[in-house]
Amino acid sequence: MHVRRRIAAALTAGALVAVLAACGSDSDTASDESGDGSGALTLYSGRSENLVAPLIDRLEDTLGFPIEVVYGGTPEITGKLVEEGASSPADVVFSQDAGALGLLDQAGMLEALPASVTDLVPPYYRAADGTWVATSARARVLVYNDEKVQPQDLPTGIDGLLDPKWKGQIGFAPTNASFQAFVTGLRVSRGEDGARQWLEAFKANEPVAFEGNGPLMEGVDSGQVTLGLTNHYYWYGLAEEKGADNLAVQIHYFQAGDPGALVNIAGTAVLATTDQPEQAQQFVAALLSPESQTYFADETSEYPIVSGVETKHDLRPLAEVGTSDIELAELASLEQTQALLQELGFI
Structure with a gap:
């Protein structure tokens, strides 16, 4: 016992x-x-x-x-x-x-x-x-509904998510630690002003907030949203539960060096x-x-x-996952990230 x-x-x-x-x-x-x-x-x-x-x-x-x-x-x-x-x-x-x-x-x-x-x-x-x-380790990825968009039409980096064609079609989990780590990496790579600018533009594109990455995956799979920012392993968990052949949600990796490619x-x-x-x-x-x-x-x-x-x-x-150029030790400024997300109304 x-x-x-x-x-x-x-x-x-x-x-x-x-x-x-x-x-x-x-x-x-x-x-x-x-x-x-x-x-x-x-x-x-x-x-x-x-x-x-x-x-x-x-x-x-x-x-x-x-x-x-x-x-x-x-x-x-x-x-x-x-x-x-x-x-x-x-x-x-x-x-x-x-x-x-x-x-x-x-x-x-x-x-x-x-x-x-x-x-x-x-x-x-x-x-x-x-x-x-x-x-x-886990890789940040973009998941997508393959009944709504084809791989060749997906953005190669996070700036592509700001395109108005994705308005209201991107899911994310703002309270999750992995999303906050991504934002911290964004602050490190682009500075405070650059991160704020991206987040403001992202918010203007009306992303859909989910309570967690599991519900986000379900939302993409069902077609509630077309795209989702998450970690790779959530796809594998859903594939094991439902069978990979039964999923509409698939994984897309951002290009190396992009803030969205954080491992x-x-x-x-x-x-x-x-x-x-x-x-x-x-x-x-x-x-x-x-x-x-x-x-x-x-x-x-x-x-x-x-x-x-x-x-x-x-x-x-x-080794083939396009990691960002961020050192893991640079992700320690969690408080500043959360303050920024609160200020902008994400959390």
Whole structure:
């Protein structure tokens, strides 16, 4: 029997938390009563329970110690950690996005990982100071309804989405951490004025907001909208559920160097507040094991970070995905992104 307890991430007031809490995600939040957590590793997870709980159950058995999980959206989890500060009970954070990890690193809240852990991950997919590592990668893509538009007529970059012919026909999930990471990348690549200009023009084209990437995919597949900005793995999940031959929604990749071609990560780090550093490091290392990497590749349709891991899905090789020119460490300015999105009425 698993003794791991799921706890709801309850946020309180505070300026930063108020900004972060205004933004939702696709995460499911659990709410069981908490008991005595003595000896348990406390994990704050911005990855949704339905995606990662089966893996954490396995790791709990493999590692031999209980894992107590606080689930919530990555923005909420990040805000909770910043608010709690040095009094946080968290040992490990599991984030949906590199920007949140960078923010926590800049706040001095992360503990450096040993080289035996960081060396498992290519340099691009880990913090330069060794405080966090990626666990999987996902590509930003444009999905489209192939009954309404043909591939040759699709834009090669995000500026093509500003064409009036797409007015009211583009779906997006503004409260999702991955969309906010895209906007952060846009700010980094084009500056504040350039990002604002694009967002204002995008808003003028009347995009359709969805509560999450799952509903967005359904909206494109049903023809409610023609296009959608999302992550690649949502297509694979829907294809597995309905059968690829039954889908009208398909994937289109933007050209290399375009802000819309961002390859972001899910990642993990040990909190400086931990009083169980050895167990925390063991958990992080376990997320990089061949078994865990295969889980991410097969069950969540993401790109494994550790080399040599196969997947049952026919993913376009990560080396062939047109990544943007943005360094993941530059995605840490989450607060500024959320403030801009709030100012412009996106969230």
